[in-house]
Amino acid sequence: MNYTFSGRVSSLKPSAIREILKFTADPSVIPFAAGNPATEAFPTEEIAAISSTILENNPIGALQYSLTEGYPPLRDWIRRHLDKQGILGNDDDVVITSGAQQAIELSCKILCNEGDTVICEAPSFIGSLNAFKSNNVNLVGVPVLSDGICIDSLEKALLANPNTKMIYLIPNFQNPSGITMSLEKRKAVYDLASRFDVIIVEDDPYGALRFAGEDIPPIKSLDTEGRVIYCGSFSKILSPGMRVGYVCANSIPLQKIVVCKQVSDVHTNIWAQMVCERYFTIHDYDDHIENLRNIYRRKSKLMLDNLKWEMPTSISFTEPEGGLFIWATLPDNIDMMDFCKNAVKKKVAVVPGVAFMVSEDIATSSFRLNFSTPSDEKIVDGVKILANVAKSML
Amino acid sequence: MNYTFSGRVSSLKPSAIREILKFTADPSVIPFAAGNPATEAFPTEEIAAISSTILENNPIGALQYSLTEGYPPLRDWIRRHLDKQGILGNDDDVVITSGAQQAIELSCKILCNEGDTVICEAPSFIGSLNAFKSNNVNLVGVPVLSDGICIDSLEKALLANPNTKMIYLIPNFQNPSGITMSLEKRKAVYDLASRFDVIIVEDDPYGALRFAGEDIPPIKSLDTEGRVIYCGSFSKILSPGMRVGYVCANSIPLQKIVVCKQVSDVHTNIWAQMVCERYFTIHDYDDHIENLRNIYRRKSKLMLDNLKWEMPTSISFTEPEGGLFIWATLPDNIDMMDFCKNAVKKKVAVVPGVAFMVSEDIATSSFRLNFSTPSDEKIVDGVKILANVAKSML
Known part of the structure; x- marks a missing residue:
């Protein structure tokens, strides 16, 4: 039969970068294109022990239907965790989602009609961009500078698009650029959102993974009006396979998110919610995070040092203070897509910047590198290969 | 601030039956309103053992990011399982979803623009109705007779609504009515869908739980055109808390579902997928299902016998051949909502029929009873209380 799909889904085009990304499944390809937490970052024995105890003491609780809003003790832990950081406002509450991805998609669903404008950073996270596209909104990208989104361009975008409903931002160690937004810019973004009466969706999956510099308050901590929807996750600090994230927002939009979550998947896997709660109740959060920071500080430095040693000086890199990604920019005389294609032929996968x-x-001469997934040896080998590809193209 | 929500979400009204449903969380209330698998139906020790082995042998595999389409060995198991029943067509494939709920919601998302018509049974499953409402479609209900949906009314609904995109059906032991659609009606529904060129979404969470009568082939097994999207689940046969379901469909709509699943939650909890695969690979499927059928045959008979003994004869009941629900209909001289309110005051919760x-x-004098959640003692006690409430209202 001939299928007719909804307008939202018809507009989802197959990606031109698929040809490159499909090689990431090949184990012989060095995975600089991925975004997986490092293997050594998983407390596998502790999780196995906690899981055993849960399935011994409360098996029905871990296997039966549960509440859409999430496991109450985990919601309590997150409330306390966010309150310490000044994130949880007076009229705010917390709901568990199936990864931050679900919180982002549902924020768009509750706020935007088809054709409404969503403003995001350019570049931004591909998973969120696709979530917005699947809601058939008008996506407007605003350039990211070394200290975060360009405020002048953001104001122009808001003026040019009076139907803007939300601004989507990743202020800490942004995916893909690795850039962190300064406090001044966070304040300026909030003021603009307030002036134009739009919602900010703040995506902060990497915030805990700061391995250099000082913490900067989240935009949500500046929120006095219930204007910011804050999305967090256990994916990068415990396990992405569990699919446990959360959303902190004013209870009015949060209730709409709960209704939409209920029709989407009823509730998030309850065993995984119980494991998250037990892990961070039994084990010291700060010690756990310090261990992760040490891992990513070392791997990030290893990749950056090797990039500086090996790569032609005409290629520039961001130097992230946290997170999992480095953003590399090629000189004008190297075609970015050709570079990425040549790299994957030599068994190193990176993500072409157009994906973001x-x-x-939209033309870009940048590509994304990930240092958390590959082993240390692969980081060294992979950078050498990339350098040879670049040199052969100069 | 004043929030403005999308048209889809603004149309989601708070439910008039909430006041009754909120009592279902009270442990002193007898839970005839729930839909949970029976506690004794969970193979808790076997799941704990399998989980231990997975977290010992392949902890990173169970905790790391995984594929959107699902865990390949589980997809293989489901393909074989569906192939045996003639469900998997030549151009069909299987994708794992976060419960059948996600498969149903995404089917609507890929097929329907706002305002398009979805035809469903009246009554039908509240979770699906809300999923459709959250996509702001025009919902049309077609009455269910003792052998399934009324074919004449379905044809009239299709004629009256030329923008119909899908027909949503639960042919086996329907939630909430407990009614099973005859083979003749399955064929007639398929022929009508073909004539009017609409998609059938066949929801079959209870199909395995037949405790009386003979299996009837699913509509999907009659499908020669790729017209049926078949939604299945491990919720009622292993564990709903795991949130593992699946969708079997022609690969063209299935690809659209995969893109929408990716932006919804990236993938389904991978540990739970591995547990499902191991459970049904190590343990005999037929033995496991026979055990569940015995449990529900007994509980269903216990509730029906007690209803027949205790209740005034003017109240009628469906006698399901499987599943988890009985549909009761009050005589005209008892107001259904008043009956439900009086019952919950006496500590027995049932679901008012309007919810479905x-x-x-839409007026209805029916309500839904669930026999899987309450213990045998609670079934006996709860029916006595309901009978006294009914007698006091006659």
Whole structure:
């Protein structure tokens, strides 16, 4: 039969970068294109022990239907955790989601009609961009500078798009650029959102993974009006396979998110919620995070040092203070897509920068590197290969 | 601030039956309103053993990011399982979802624009009705007779609504009515869908739980055109808390579902997928299902016998051949909502029938009873209380 799909889904085009990304499943390819937590970052024995205890003491609780809003003790832990950081406002509450991805998608669903504008950073996280596209919104990208989104361009975008409903931002160690937004810019973004009466969706999956510099308050901590929807996750600090994230927001939009979550998946896997709660109740959060920071500080430095030693000086890199990604920019005389294709032929996969733009038609000479997934040996080998590819193209 | 929500979400009204449903969380209330598998139906020790082995042998595999389409060995098991029943067509494939709920919601998302018509049974499953409402479609309910949906009314609904995109059906032991659609009606529904060129979404969470009568082939097994999207689940046969379901469909709509699943939750909890695969690989499927059928045959008979003994003869009941629910209908001289309110005051919760209608404005004198959640003692006690409430209202 001939299928007719909804307008939202018809507009989802197959990606031109698929040809490169499909090689990431090949184990012989060095995985600089991935975004997985490092293997050594998983407390596997502790999780196995906790899981055993849960399935011994309360098996029905871990296997039966549960509440859409999430496991109450985990919600309590998160409330306390966010309250310490000044994130939880007076009229705010916390709901568990199936990864921060679900919180982002549902925020768009409750706020935007088809054709409404969502403003995001350019570049931004591909998973969120696709979530917005699947709601058939008008996506507008605003350039990211070394200290975060360009405020002048953001104001122009808001003026040019009076139907803007939300601004989507990743202020800490942004995916893909690795850039962190300064406090001044966070304040300026909040003021603009307030002036134009739009919601900010703040995506903070990497915030805990700061391995250099000083913490900067989240935009949500500046929120006096219930204007910011804050999305967090256990994916990068415990386990992404569990699919446990959360959303902190004013209870009015949060209730809409709960209704939409209920029709999406009823509730998040309850065993995983119980494991998260037990892990961070039994084990010291700060010690656990310090261990992760040490891992990523070392791996990030290893990749950056090797990039500086091996790569032609005409290629520039961001130097992230946390997170999992480095953003590399090629000189004008190297075609970025050709570079990525040549790299994967030599068994190193990176993500072409166009993947992170609101449209693949937007030109960029950048690509994304990930240092958390590959082993230390692969980091050294992979950078050498990339350097040889670059040199052969100059 | 004043929040403005999308048209889809603004149309989601708070439910008039909430006042009754909120009592279902009270442990002193007898839970005839729930839909949980029986406690004795969970193979808790076997799941704990399998989980231990997985977390010992392949902890990173169970905790790391995984594929959107699902765990390949589980997809293989489901393909074989569906193939045996003639469900898997030549151009079909299987994708794992976060419960059948996600498969149903995403089917609507890929097929329907706002305002398009979805036809469903009246009554039908509240979770699906809300999923459709959250996509702001025009919901049309077609009455269910003792052998399934009324074919004449379905044809009239299709004629009256030329923008119909999908027909949503639960052919086996329907939730809430407990009614099973005859083979003749399955064929007639398929022929109508073909004539009017609409998709059938077949929801079959209870199909395995037949405790009387003979299996009837699913509509999907009659599908020669790729017209049926078949939704299955491990919730009622292993564990709902794991949130593992699946969808079997022609690969063209299935690819659209995969893109939408990716932006919804990236993938389904991978540990739970591995547990499902191991459980049904190590343990005999037929033995496991026979055990569940015995449990529900006994509980269903206990509730029906007690209803027949205790209740006034003017109240009628469906006698399901499987599943978890009985549908009771009151005589005209008892107001259904008053009956439900009086019952919950006496500590027995049932679900008012309006909850399962496309609109709460539609009058019904029926309510739903669940026999899987309460213990045997609670079934006996609860029916006595309901009978006294009914007698006091006659």
